[in-house]
Amino acid sequence: MTFLQLMHRNVWRKRLRAILLMFSVGVAFLIYGLMASFVSGSQGAAGASDNLLGVFNKSSRGLPLPLAYLNRIAADGDVAAVAYTARMRGFVEVEKNVVAVSAVDPQAIAAANGDELKLTPELIAAMEEAGDRVLVGRALAEAEGWSIGQRIGFTGQLTRADGSHNWSFTIAGIFEGADASTDTYFMLARYDALNAARARDKDTVDAFVVRPRPGVSSSVLAARIDALFANSAAQTRTQSEKQFLEAFLRQFADIGLIVSLVVGAAFVTILMITVNTMLFAVRERRFEIGVLRVLGFSSPRVLALILGETSFIFLVGGAGGLVLAKLATLSIGPEFGLVFGTSVLAKSLAIIAGLGLLTGLLPAVTAARRPIVNAFSVR
Numbered sequence: 212m213t214f215l216q217l218m219h220r221n222v223w224r225k226r227l228r229a230i231l232l233m234f235s236v237g238v239a240f241l242i243y244g245l246m247a248s249f250v251s252g253s254q255g256a257a258g259a260s261d262n263l264l265g266v267f268n269k270s271s272r273g274l275p276l277p278l279a280y281l282n283r284i285a286a287d288g289d290v291a292a293v294a295y296t297a298r299m300r301g302f303v304e305v306e307k308n309v310v311a312v313s314a315v316d317p318q319a320i321a322a323a324n325g326d327e328l329k330l331t332p333e334l335i336a337a338m339e340e341a342g343d344r345v346l347v348g349r350a351l352a353e354a355e356g357w358s359i360g361q362r363i364g365f366t367g368q369l370t371r372a373d374g375s376h377n378w379s380f381t382i383a384g385i386f387e388g389a390d391a392s393t394d395t396y397f398m399l400a401r402y403d404a405l406n407a408a409r410a411r412d413k414d415t416v417d418a419f420v421v422r423p424r425p426g427v428s429s430s431v432l433a434a435r436i437d438a439l440f441a442n443s444a445a446q447t448r449t450q451s452e453k454q455f456l457e458a459f460l461r462q463f464a465d466i467g468l469i470v471s472l473v474v475g476a477a478f479v480t481i482l483m484i485t486v487n488t489m490l491f492a493v494r495e496r497r498f499e500i501g502v503l504r505v506l507g508f509s510s511p512r513v514l515a516l517i518l519g520e521t522s523f524i525f526l527v528g529g530a531g532g533l534v535l536a537k538l539a540t541l542s543i544g545p546e547f548g549l550v551f552g553t554s555v556l557a558k559s560l561a562i563i564a565g566l567g568l569l570t571g572l573l574p575a576v577t578a579a580r581r582p583i584v585n586a587f588s589v590r
Contacts, residue, residue, distance in 0.1 A: 218519040225492070229524065232488060236528025237535070239481045244536025244559060246470040248549040262429050262451065263324065266419040266436060269446040275415035276445050283439055284419055289427040294319035295416040297402060301367035301376070303355065310351065311397040312367065312378075314405040323420045328395070329387045337383035342404030344383035348395025352385050359384060370410045378408075421449070478562070482570055489521055489574040500578050510579040517578055521571030522564070529563040 222229055266284065268274040278295060285293045297314040317338045321330045330346070338344045347357055357363065365378045380400060388395040406413055423432050433449035440447045493500070500513060508516075533556070540551040 215519075218516055218523065221496075221516070222520050222523050228488065228492075232485060232524050233528035233531065235481055235484060236525055237532035239477045240529040240532030240559060240563070241535050241539075242477050242532075243474045243562070244533050244551060244555065245539060245549065246474055247555045247558065248536065248540050248551040250470050251550040251552055251555055262423060263327070264421040264423065264429055264433055264436070264449050264451055266421060266447050266449045267417070269437075269448040272417070274445070275412050275417060276419070276447065278414045278416055280419065280440065280447075284421060284436055287432070287435065287439075289424050289432050289435075290421055291424040292319070292322035292422045294323035294420045295402070296320070296418055296420065297405060297415070298417045299367045299369050299400075299405070301365050301378070303363060303365055308355075310355075310365065312345070312365065312400050312405075313397055314400045314402040316402055317399075320399065320420070323422045327389050327393060328399075329389060334384040334386055338399070338401065340383065341381070342401050342407075343380050344401065345380040346384050346386050346399040347382050348397055349385055349387050350395040351397060352382075354396070357382055369405070371408050372410045374410070478566065482566060485521065485524070485566075485570040486573055489517070489571060490577065493517065493574045493578045496578075497581065500581070514575045514579040517575035518568055518571040521574070522567035525563050525567035525570070529559065533559050 266276070266280075268276050275297075281293060281295055284290060294315060299312045299314065301310060301312065302308050303310050317330075317335045320328075321332075321335050324330075328348075334346055338346050352358070359382050361382050363380055363382065365380060366376050367378050368376070370376060371378070380398070386395065386399070402416075421432070421436065423429050429451055433451075436449045437447050503513065503516075537551050540549040543549065
């Protein structure tokens with residue numbers, strides 16, 4: 212029997228105990244995976260840009276800005292591209308099925324944000340065919356079961372000139388996003404068509420999207436843009452996408468601290484349970500460990516045997532929890548902003564390795580340091 216086979220058999224000698232331990236570890240890492248994915252998605256750790264700037268109304272993001280600001284922003288020599296967007300929220304079919312529509316100029320948004328959203332020339336051309344054409348993000352299309360060419364009805368917050376809130380669009384294409392962390396749970400519509408049909412706030416936008424030229428400091432450009440409109444009726448606040456997301460979340464709570472406390476409590480609990488269980492298991496096997504020592508097992512090998520057992524339990528249980536967390540982010544992630552990326556996976560594997568060794572350290576040292584005479588005294 213090899214060393215690994217011996218370790219494996221020791222783990223499964225009490226199957227129910229091993230399964231319950233692995234289940235507990237799996238639940239802890241399921242919680243961690245979901246929490247870390249939420250932080251990664253909501254705080255923009257994976258997808259938000261430090262370079263792409265958003266220009267909003269300083270008083271409130273919900274207040275509009277004049278479309279006339281576009282030319283003044285574009286006139287700055289450090290601006291590579293600038294686009295504008297008018298955001299409209301509403302629902303499809305039932306009120307709880309909330310969907311967001313961003314009304315844009317197709318060519319402008321492609322120049323400013325085309326790389327992040329993978330807006331190809333073919334998609335832009337399809338969108339420009341008619342005023343009712345929209346591009347749908349992949350996450351939204353999959354959630355709703357939509358396909359290209361489908362006609363969809365949308366009840367929006369904006370009132371049309373005829374007094375209704377009903378809008379109708381034809382899906383011209385589906386954009387993918389640069390990677391899995393890119394938000395694609397929304398639609399892109401034609402601003403000119405929406406602006407012509409709405410009853411009020413014509414020729415206004417919710418935000419401008421600004422891409423600085425390479426080598427230009429985004430913070431310096433942001434301050435210069437805000438200075439342009441410092442004395443206007445609608446002053447601006449310019450922030451990077453990541454700064455905006457972090458500031459928005461801080462209005463409610465320190466999300467990172469809350470997640471750390473919840474996850475920390477889960478890990479401390481599982482740590483105490485596992486250490487106590489492994490100490491009990493080692494006491495049960497005092498005689499067997501004494502036999503191994505007599506047969507030539509050194510203290511370091513006994514230490515490695517116990518550490519290997521706890522590491523195996525954490526590896527199997529942790530992997531199961533992370534798989535469930537990944538499946539959850541794939542199914543509900545686009546709607547709730549969950550991003551299970553490589554950074555979350557790397558941190559999870561490091562925690563699995565660390566906890567596996569930490570929980571096994573006390574039982575392993577206890578077993579390795581016990582005198583052989585004391586081990587045989589139980590018989």
